[in-house]
Amino acid sequence: MIAKLTEGLEFHGQALLLRAERQRLIAGNIANADTPGFKARDFDFASALRAATGAGAAGAAGADIARDVLAPGGGAGAGSRVQPVLRYALPSQTHLDNNLVDMDRERAAFADNAVKYESTLRFINGSLRTLQDAMKSHHG
Amino acid sequence: MSMMRIFDVAGSAVSAQSQRLNVVASNLANADTVAGPDGSAYKARQVVFQTVMLGQQSSAGVRVATVSESDAPGRRVHDPKHPGADAEGYVTYSNVSPVEEMVNMISASRSYQNNVEVMNTARTLLMKTLQLGQG
Numbered sequence: 001m002i003a004k005l006t007e008g009l010e011f012h013g014q015a016l017l018l019r020a021e022r023q024r025l026i027a028g029n030i031a032n033a034d035t036p037g038f039k040a041r042d043f044d045f046a047s048a049l050r051a052a053t054g055a056g057a058a059g060a061a062g063a064d065i066a067r068d069v070l071a072p073g074g075g076a077g078a079g080s081r082v083q084p085v086l087r088y089a090l091p092s093q094t095h096l097d098n099n100l101v102d103m104d105r106e107r108a109a110f111a112d113n114a115v116k117y118e119s120t121l122r123f124i125n126g127s128l129r130t131l132q133d134a135m136k137s138h139h140g
Numbered sequence: 141m142s143m144m145r146i147f148d149v150a151g152s153a154v155s156a157q158s159q160r161l162n163v164v165a166s167n168l169a170n171a172d173t174v175a176g177p178d179g180s181a182y183k184a185r186q187v188v189f190q191t192v193m194l195g196q197q198s199s200a201g202v203r204v205a206t207v208s209e210s211d212a213p214g215r216r217v218h219d220p221k222h223p224g225a226d227a228e229g230y231v232t233y234s235n236v237s238p239v240e241e242m243v244n245m246i247s248a249s250r251s252y253q254n255n256v257e258v259m260n261t262a263r264t265l266l267m268k269t270l271q272l273g274q275g
Contacts, residue, residue: 020142020143023143024143027149027199028149028198028199028201030254031149031152031153031200031201031255032189032200034157034189034251035190038191041198041200083198110261114261118268121265121268124272124273125272125273
């Protein structure tokens with residue numbers, strides 16, 4: 001019974017972690033908007049969430065690729081959590097310094113991700129409130 | 141808490157951009173500097189940014205790798221009455237291009253603002269995360 005109640009929380013918890021990860025990634029892109037040779041990176045949120053929550057068989061394969069991409073420079077991920085597959089952005093405009101950060105795209109992605117992070121927070125808050133209401137219903 | 145890293149990332153960018161603004165300021169201040177007795181005038185400086193990985197691989201900060209000096213020849217003006225004039229009556233000014241510096245300044249200031257905005261958004265999101273389950 002309690003597993004059913006916390007299942008939704010688990011899902012939204014994973015979604016929240018991935019949203020935070022993506023927010024940090026985009027922040028890194030914005031920070032490097034003037035760095036020569038820097039290539040903007042992002043990940044496909046839907047497939048990353050699918051891999052993280054174990055829905056679909058793509059999870060294991062995705063994790064392997066992620067470790068390959070993340071390998072140079074070390075830096076192990078936090079615990080056993082599945083790292084999302086990072087992809088490089090395609091250039092929308094050519095720059096002399098080979099910088100592939102499209103500022104408009106990054107700002108839009110940043111704002112979009114912030115709103116979605118907040119909505120995930122609200123989903124969690126809602127689930128928690130439902131749980132609390134269910135627990136104390138006999139008082140009223 | 142991966143969101144906390146955003147402050148490191150955006151903070152590194154803000155400090156790099158302010159260093160860039162600093163260099164632009166010294167270039168503009170020296171736009172009309174003339175060459176000394178050794179014949180070499182002030183040379184325009186420019187920062188070179190470099191990506192630096194902070195902790196986990198996905199947080200890419202930025203730092204100023206080097207400050208390079210421009211090799212462009214200084215502006216030479218014929219003014220024999222000038223105290224800094226050489227034997228042929230030419231005065232060598234610094235090779236700073238004020239137009240270029242102004243463009244650089246605007247670009248640095250925009251990037252600075254972008255990163256401050258990133259930090260503000262991250263702060264708001266973190267505050268809301270802290271209040272999780274309270275509202």
